[in-house]
Amino acid sequence: MGPDAFEEMKSFTEELPQARALGLKVEHVEPGVAVLSMPWSAELVGDPETGVIHGGAVSTLMDTCCGGAVITHPDMLEATTATLDLRIDYMRPAQPGRTIFARAECYHVTRTVAFVRAQAWTEGDGDRPVAAATGAFTASGRRGAGQ
Numbered sequence: 001m002g003p004d005a006f007e008e009m010k011s012f013t014e015e016l017p018q019a020r021a022l023g024l025k026v027e028h029v030e031p032g033v034a035v036l037s038m039p040w041s042a043e044l045v046g047d048p049e050t051g052v053i054h055g056g057a058v059s060t061l062m063d064t065c066c067g068g069a070v071i072t073h074p075d076m077l078e079a080t081t082a083t084l085d086l087r088i089d090y091m092r093p094a095q096p097g098r099t100i101f102a103r104a105e106c107y108h109v110t111r112t113v114a115f116v117r118a119q120a121w122t123e124g125d126g127d128r129p130v131a132a133a134t135g136a137f138t139a140s141g142r143r144g145a146g147q
Helices: 006-012 016-022 055-071
Strands: 027-029 033-039 044-046 085-088 100-109 112-122 129-140
Touching: 006 016, 006 027, 006 055, 006 112, 016 055, 033 044, 033 055, 055 085, 055 100, 055 129
Parallel strands: none
Antiparallel strands: 027 033, 033 100, 085 129, 100 112, 112 129
16 A cells, blocks of 8 residues: 555445445545445345344445455555455444444455454444454465565
């Protein structure tokens, strides 16, 4: 990632059709960290009686955020990645009518795999996660390392 990491991350997100369809927005980027948001939308509701967003939309938010954390990691040689494995633990429903945020951190990169952890929460309720994730992503990384 170059000096315009925010713009590069924005381009990465905008290139993904599902991210565009969900209205994902880049909120913050730093080396190895990404924060994205997804606005509440009636079209994304999985339970019409409660207005809760479908878990698949939350999964896409978290997966995209994790990928963003990977491509912004300073050890990455290329800004490309793909999901190898993603485990998401859903802890509670997101609050209806509120934006959902996700923050992901890429904490280790080898020559071929990047490891990430993430959390999602509802706007105004950051102390109570909606979901947590851990994942492995493809990597073209480890500048100067033979791991």
